Amino acid sequence: MGAYNSSFSKRANAHLLPVMQEKYLPAAIEQAAQAHWHATRAFNASEDISKPKYYCLSMFPYPSGKLHMGHVRNYTIGDVLTRSHKMRGYNVLQPMGWDAFGLPAENAAIQNNVPPAKWTDDNIAYMKQQLKSLGFALDWERELATCKPDYYKWNQWLFLRMLEKGIAYKKTQVVNWDPVDQTVLANEQVIEGRGWRTGALVEKREIPGYYLAITQYADELLTALDTLPGWPERVKTMQANWIGKSTGVRFAFPYELPAAGGTNLPSPLAGEGQGGEGSAGRGKLWVFTTRPDTIMGVTFCAVAAEHPLATHAAKNNPELAAFIEECKHGSVMEADMATMEKKGMPTGIFVEHPLTGAKVEVWVGNYVLMSYGDGAVMGVPAHDERDFAFAKKYGLPIKQVVALAGEAFSLEAWAEWYADKQRGVCVNSGKYDGLDYAAATEAIAADLAAKGLGEKKVQFRLRDWGVSRQRYWGCPIPLIHCESCGSVPVPDDQLPVVLPEDCVPDGAGNPLNKRADFLNCACPKCGKPAARETDTMDTFVDSSWYYARYCAANAMTAMVDARTDYWMPVDQYIGGIEHAILHLLYSRFWTKVMRDLGLVSYDEPFANLLTQGMVLNHIFSRRSDRGGIIYYAPEEVELVRDAAGHVTGATAKADGLPVDYGGVGTMSKSKRNGVDPQSLIEQYGADTARFFMMFASPPEQTLEWSDSGVEGAYRFLKRVWACGHALKSQAAAKEAGALRREIHLLLKQANYDLGKLQFNTVASACMKMLNALEKAPADPHAREAFSILLRVLSPIAPHITHALWIELGYGPDILAATWPEPLDAALVQDEEELVLQVNGKLRGALRVKVGADRTAIEAVALATEAAQKFMEGKPAKKVIVVPGRLVNIVV
RNA sequence: GCCGGGAUGGCGGAAUCGGUAGACGCAGCGGACUCAAAAUCCGCCGCCAGUGAUGGUGUGGGGGUUCGAGUCCCCCUCCCGGCACCA
Numbered sequence: 001m002g003a004y005n006s007s008f009s010k011r012a013n014a015h016l017l018p019v020m021q022e023k024y025l026p027a028a029i030e031q032a033a034q035a036h037w038h039a040t041r042a043f044n045a046s047e048d049i050s051k052p053k054y055y056c057l058s059m060f061p062y063p064s065g066k067l068h069m070g071h072v073r074n075y076t077i078g079d080v081l082t083r084s085h086k087m088r089g090y091n092v093l094q095p096m097g098w099d100a101f102g103l104p105a106e107n108a109a110i111q112n113n114v115p116p117a118k119w120t121d122d123n124i125a126y127m128k129q130q131l132k133s134l135g136f137a138l139d140w141e142r143e144l145a146t147c148k149p150d151y152y153k154w155n156q157w158l159f160l161r162m163l164e165k166g167i168a169y170k171k172t173q174v175v176n177w178d179p180v181d182q183t184v185l186a187n188e189q190v191i192e193g194r195g196w197r198t199g200a201l202v203e204k205r206e207i208p209g210y211y212l213a214i215t216q217y218a219d220e221l222l223t224a225l226d227t228l229p230g231w232p233e234r235v236k237t238m239q240a241n242w243i244g245k246s247t248g249v250r251f252a253f254p255y256e257l258p259a260a261g262g263t264n265l266p267s268p269l270a271g272e273g274q275g276g277e278g279s280a281g282r283g284k285l286w287v288f289t290t291r292p293d294t295i296m297g298v299t300f301c302a303v304a305a306e307h308p309l310a311t312h313a314a315k316n317n318p319e320l321a322a323f324i325e326e327c328k329h330g331s332v333m334e335a336d337m338a339t340m341e342k343k344g345m346p347t348g349i350f351v352e353h354p355l356t357g358a359k360v361e362v363w364v365g366n367y368v369l370m371s372y373g374d375g376a377v378m379g380v381p382a383h384d385e386r387d388f389a390f391a392k393k394y395g396l397p398i399k400q401v402v403a404l405a406g407e408a409f410s411l412e413a414w415a416e417w418y419a420d421k422q423r424g425v426c427v428n429s430g431k432y433d434g435l436d437y438a439a440a441t442e443a444i445a446a447d448l449a450a451k452g453l454g455e456k457k458v459q460f461r462l463r464d465w466g467v468s469r470q471r472y473w474g475c476p477i478p479l480i481h482c483e484s485c486g487s488v489p490v491p492d493d494q495l496p497v498v499l500p501e502d503c504v505p506d507g508a509g510n511p512l513n514k515r516a517d518f519l520n521c522a523c524p525k526c527g528k529p530a531a532r533e534t535d536t537m538d539t540f541v542d543s544s545w546y547y548a549r550y551c552a553a554n555a556m557t558a559m560v561d562a563r564t565d566y567w568m569p570v571d572q573y574i575g576g577i578e579h580a581i582l583h584l585l586y587s588r589f590w591t592k593v594m595r596d597l598g599l600v601s602y603d604e605p606f607a608n609l610l611t612q613g614m615v616l617n618h619i620f621s622r623r624s625d626r627g628g629i630i631y632y633a634p635e636e637v638e639l640v641r642d643a644a645g646h647v648t649g650a651t652a653k654a655d656g657l658p659v660d661y662g663g664v665g666t667m668s669k670s671k672r673n674g675v676d677p678q679s680l681i682e683q684y685g686a687d688t689a690r691f692f693m694m695f696a697s698p699p700e701q702t703l704e705w706s707d708s709g710v711e712g713a714y715r716f717l718k719r720v721w722a723c724g725h726a727l728k729s730q731a732a733a734k735e736a737g738a739l740r741r742e743i744h745l746l747l748k749q750a751n752y753d754l755g756k757l758q759f760n761t762v763a764s765a766c767m768k769m770l771n772a773l774e775k776a777p778a779d780p781h782a783r784e785a786f787s788i789l790l791r792v793l794s795p796i797a798p799h800i801t802h803a804l805w806i807e808l809g810y811g812p813d814i815l816a817a818t819w820p821e822p823l824d825a826a827l828v829q830d831e832e833e834l835v836l837q838v839n840g841k842l843r844g845a846l847r848v849k850v851g852a853d854r855t856a857i858e859a860v861a862l863a864t865e866a867a868q869k870f871m872e873g874k875p876a877k878k879v880i881v882v883p884g885r886l887v888n889i890v891v
Numbered sequence: 892g893c894c895g896g897g898a899u900g901g902c903g904g905a906a907u908c909g910g911u912a913g914a915c916g917c918a919g920c921g922g923a924c925u926c927a928a929a930a931u932c933c934g935c936c937g938c939c940a941g942u943g944a945u946g947g948u949g950u951g952g953g954g955g956u957u958c959g960a961g962u963c964c965c966c967c968u969c970c971c972g973g974c975a976c977c978a
Contacts, residue, residue: 062978103977175976186976234895238973241894334974338892371975386892462975469976539978577972580895614972663970695916696903700896702971704903708917716916718931752907761905764915771915835911840959842911880958885910890958 020728020807024721026685026799033799034135042815043082043137045093047566054090055567056082057547059575059583060097063123063145064104067130069615069667069693069705070576072677076690076796077612077699078574079136080759083795086137087819093567095550096131096138098124100147101474102539103186106505109473110197116473117501120147130678134686135798142553146542151549152475153496154559155541158590159210159467160478160489161597167213170487173466174306174332174371177205181508184470187333197507204328206306209468209535210477214589218243218460221588230608232700235580242581244461249292249445250374251454252284253301253351253360257312285309285351285362286374288459291383291421293440296429297401298353299391300379302344302365307375310364313347320345320364327366342367342390354453355444356430365390371463388414403427465586467538472503472511474536482523482530491524497532510534543583544590547573547605560594565601573606577700580611610699610757617673617705619662620650631672632659634707664704675705687797688714694796695763716767717800720793723773724804727786730777739779742772743788744826750792751821759796766793783808788820835886836861838870846887854881861887 021028037043047053058078061071075096082094098120105116112119124145131138144151162168176185178195184207189196214221222243225236258281285301303310305327314321323345330340343366350359367386368377381391381398391398400409402424404417417423426432426440435443441456448454468477476497478490490497500518503511512518512534523530551564575583584606591605620632632652637659640649652659667674680689692713697703750765769789773782787810794801794814805814829850834857836844844866848857858879861867867889874891881887 059978064978099978173976184976188977190976238895242974244894332976335892338974340892466975471976538976540975543978576978577896578978579973581973582975583978616971665971698904701904702897706903706917709903712916715931722931749907756907760903761915764905767915833911837910837959840910840957845911878958880910882910886959888910888958 020725022722022725024718024800026687026717029803030133030135030686030799033802034132036802036813037135037137040813043092043094043139044141045091045139047563048091049566051089051091053567053571054082054085054092055551055570056085056092056094056572057550057570057574058094058096059573059579060099060543060546061127062099062102062104063120063127065123065126067127067677069675069677069703072134072689073615073693073699073703074574074576074612075131075134075136076693077610077757077759078572079690079798080694080762080795081572081574081757082137083798083815084754084819086815087791087794087817089818092137093142093550094136094138095142095553096136096140097142097144097546097550098146099539099543099546100124100145101152101536101542103188103471103473105473106471106507109505110507113504115502115504117147120145120473130681133681134677134690137798142550144546144549144553146475146539146546147473147499149496149498150556151546152499152542154545154549155475155537156478156490156495156497157492157559158545158594158597159537159541160492160495162212162593163489165597167216167593168210168467169213170208170210172206173209173211173468174204174206175470176332177203179203183507183509190331193329193331201329204330204332207470209466211464211466212589214465214586215460215462217589217592218245218462220592221462221585224588224604228604228607228609231606232609232611235577235584235609235611238580239585242462242585245458246290246461247456247458248288248290249295249441249448249454250286250288250457250459251292251295251354251448252286253354253378254284254453255282255349255351257281257283257349284453285376287376287378288373288457289378291380292444293421293424293426293432293435293437294380294383294401295355295378295444296426296432297380297382297399298360298378299381299397299399300361300363301351302363302368302377302379302390303347304368304370304375305364305366306370307364307368309349309362309376310347313349313362313364317348320347324364327364330366337367337369340366342386342393344390344394354448354451363394372461373459382409383418385414385419388418399428401426401429465538465540465589467541468535469538470510470534471536472499472505474539475499475542476512477533477535477537479533480521480523480530481533482526482528484528485523485525485530487533488523488525488530494524499536512536540583540586541590544586545594547587548591548594548600560599568600569602569605569607572608572610574610574612574699577611577613584609612699613697613702614666615703615705616664617667617675619665619671619673620652620659621662621671622652622659631670633672634705667705680710684710684714685717685799687717687800691717691763691797694759696760698758698760716770717797719770719774720789720797720800721804723770723777723786724790724808726777727782728808734778734780736780737776739772739776739785740781740826741829743769743781743785744822746772747788747792747820748822748827762792763796766796790814791817791820832884834861834884836864836866837886837888838867839890840888841870843867843870857881857887861889 056078058074078094082092086092100120105120108114108119109116146152159168176190178185178198178200180198180200181195185195185202190202193202194200195202222240222245225240305324310324314324344363347362347364349362351362353360368375379387381387381396382400383402398411404420404424407417421437426435432440432443445456476499478495478497480488480490482488500515505511519531521530521532547570548560548564548568551567552561555561587605594600595603618634620637621629624630636653637650638653640651650659650661651657665671677689688710692710695713696709746765746769750762753761766789773785790801790805802814805811811817831847832850834846834848835842836846844864846860846864848860858881862876871889871891876889876891878890
């Protein structure tokens with residue numbers, strides 16, 4: 001046990017609790033409860049068909065060093081669900097593991113000269129202790145780490161299956177290239193177009209890499225979203241938009257190039273494609289459009305800088321070559337592509353309009369992506385906003401081909417309706433004049449098809465998943481490169497290809513390239529000396545199936561087994577909204593591949609999804625003399641208040657001078673606004689941390705950190721303890737009051753909110769129950785009320801409730817107690833209060849017998865003093881009675 | 892830029908089907924206990940006017956539907972997440 005835990009152990013000598021302590025001592029209580037759970041193997045799950053199963057999973061953490069508050073929040077949400085389902089009789093599985101490959105380990109290696117493997121293992125050991133001290137109901141016997149060979153072996157195995165099925169394949173990819181370090185950079189390593197270490201201008205470079213054909217599953221990934229009612233609508237919308245199914249026409253502009261200097265066009269990229277048809281300079285420029293009705297309005301075409309036509313045109317055009325070079329220095333990120341200035345340059349190449357035969361000039365555009373579609377687009381400036389801006393900028397012709405009744409077209413400024421698909425009809429389009437979108441699409445597609453120059457096509461925005469990473473700390477791609485046999489898969493019986501664990505990356509390329517013992521091997525086909533692939537897999541591969549491995553974590557001879565089909569799908573998955581698209585989409589894809597290989601029988605991995613919001617804290621900063629920004633941690637700052645107590649500013653404790661308040665933002669090292677869960681646990685205990693996290697805001701929203709909010713949570717738990725202490729010694733006697741009905745009403749609300757996963761109001765219901773109990777300590781139903789409070793509170797604050805349950809003699813283990821349900825008998829009442837409104841304004845209240853009919857209620861309402869006063873003698877036009885709620889008199 | 896989400900007192904948030912806006916907590920203010928402090932307990936607490944009873948007003952801004960809108964519709968502003976090599 002590390003030093004961080006010593007203060008804990010010293011105080012933890014109260015396992016037996018001979019007499020109930022008057023004071024709430026979280027450290028002792030929590031250690032005792034955790035020891036009990038460990039000794040009884042309370043959370044180790046096994047398959048049991050006599051109970052309904054509940055697989056509760058939180059996204060596993062990257063072992064960055066220590067837990068952050070986002071983890072605490074994420075895992076507390078999962079724990080509340082796990083524990084409440086356990087008490088409701090489910091067979092519950094809640095496992096934990098480590099997303100252990102990734103870039104930060106390499107960065108740490110560069111900084112501290114430690115091998116990523118050691119750094120990662122140390123971090124895991126520390127964070128595991130932290131998770132244990134939070135009292136999560138985790139099955140630690142299923143723990144896994146993706147950097148261990150017994151896990152990533154199956155990444156490799158499945159990759160080879162995908163290769164066999166043609167799902168995995170090789171093609172070129174565009175990467176960020178640091179010319180000084182001679183290495184590939186991640187997007188986050190590119191800062192303002194320069195390498196993070198070298199400051200060198202980053203280039204786009206095309207290198208070979210492996211792809212997974214997720215697009216083969218695009219349709220199913222889209223339509224199957226409808227089978228996921230337990231997913232937030234917004235996540236499904238984001239995924240649907242990401243997949244981006246669009247129907248349109250793929251068509252070609254034929255061309256014939258003069259055989260300039262005897263050079264041929266470069267060979268096509270793949271199959272029937274770009275610029276490829278005809279070696280004597282005849283070819284077709286393919287594009288895709290969702291607006292085939294505007295093809296008659298094409299006045300130019302634009303191709304990507306990497307497009308073969310651009311390459312061809314640049315050969316005798318140094319200016320164009322320079323422009324293409326400039327484009328290659330840009331970012332590879334879509335966000336940058338979208339916001340940068342749209343630039344272009346003519347190639348001097350003309351293609352032929354497929355319908356009119358007119359000459360159309362080809363431009364190179366920096367906004368056209370080679371990796372999307374055919375790497376070329378048609379330009380219809382009159383009906384596409386971006387094309388309009390481009391044409392205006394370069395003086396290209398604009399030809400209106402769609403008109404809307406009553407709307408005038410102007411070349412001066414763009415108007416929304418120019419792009420309206422629904423209402424326009426074709427004009428200036430010859431035989432297509434007068435046709436609407438649908439009819440024009442049909443007619444034009446038919447004409448293009450007749451000429452062999454196009455067809456209707458469904459296209460997806462989704463691109464295949466590039467999984468090659470030119471990095472060390474990842475799962476090796478199981479391939480061997482042989483001079484005579486080419487790329488050869490590593491045979492199954494030689495898996496896993498084990499990553500050497502003693503490398504220390506230095507930032508200049510992948511260290512595997514320097515490791516002879518890794519690199520050198522025999523070709524599995526011909527036996528001659530060959531070289532191993534040194535690229536590793538994207539870490540999203542690791543996280544695409546870990547949830548399935550938990551179910552059969554100790555399976556030695558298979559990736560998954562029958563136990564996986566017992567537990568899967570995950571009944572509740574919980575994680576950050578930032579994973580809404582990539583991780584969740586890749587996992588869904590991976591599941592479908594595993595299903596099609598006969599490995600599993602389910603179609604979707606996650607039945608229900610909860611995307612939790614981030615944890616924010618206040619940001620304080622000051623401009624430094626040199627113009628930089630110095631951040632102050634919240635504990636280094638004193639808030640300045642006015643007489644009314646409103647915060648008006650802040651000063652640094654160090655020098656008393658003002659600092660700037662920057663609002664709230666995600667907790668981060670760089671802004672120095674993180675809060676360490678460890679110190680929180682040491683000061684207040686895990687229950688306080690958990691309770692605050694659940695109470696402060698609903699799970700899907702951001703959570704603002706508040707030290708005084710934590711104090712409040714602690715205060716509440718102290719009161720719960722005191723209430724239990726008082727109840728233990730005290731004999732209830734007095735006549736029953738309203739306590740029972742109140743508690744059961746609150747219970748009803750709490751159960752409803754729990755079902756909605758709205759834990760903040762469950763926590764608040766617990767507080768209301770305590771408030772009620774404290775007002776009626778001698779009520780004969782106080783013990784029953786307290787037992788309800790303890791059980792509702794136990795998933796959130798499991799340690800204190802565990803101790804009090806035993807102390808008050810409710811039973812040996814609160815985990816074995818049944819979840820409380822409100823009793824109808826406790827809820828009945830014979831009168832109820834209704835709100836009285838006159839003209840929709842609140843004017844009073846009235847009491848009526850429960851179940852009274854409308855006319856009776858109306859009569860009572862009209863007779864009230866308040867009604868008489870505000871009706872001012874006017875007759876009631878209308879009386880609206882909402883049973884159980886209100887009466888509104890309209891005059 | 893595109894896609895998704897959000898905005899309610901001094902603050903975090905509550906309000907289930909369109910039906911009492913501000914539950915619960917934090918901060919603040921007043922009081923009790925104490926030599927004192929901490930801890931604890933009791934009371935007040937949207938804004939404006941009024942000594943008060945009370946009245947008006949109020950859910951980012953503008954418009955609409957409705958007996959009634961925080962909630963539904965249209966337009967706008969600002970903030971946050973994702974954008975394919977951070978995880």
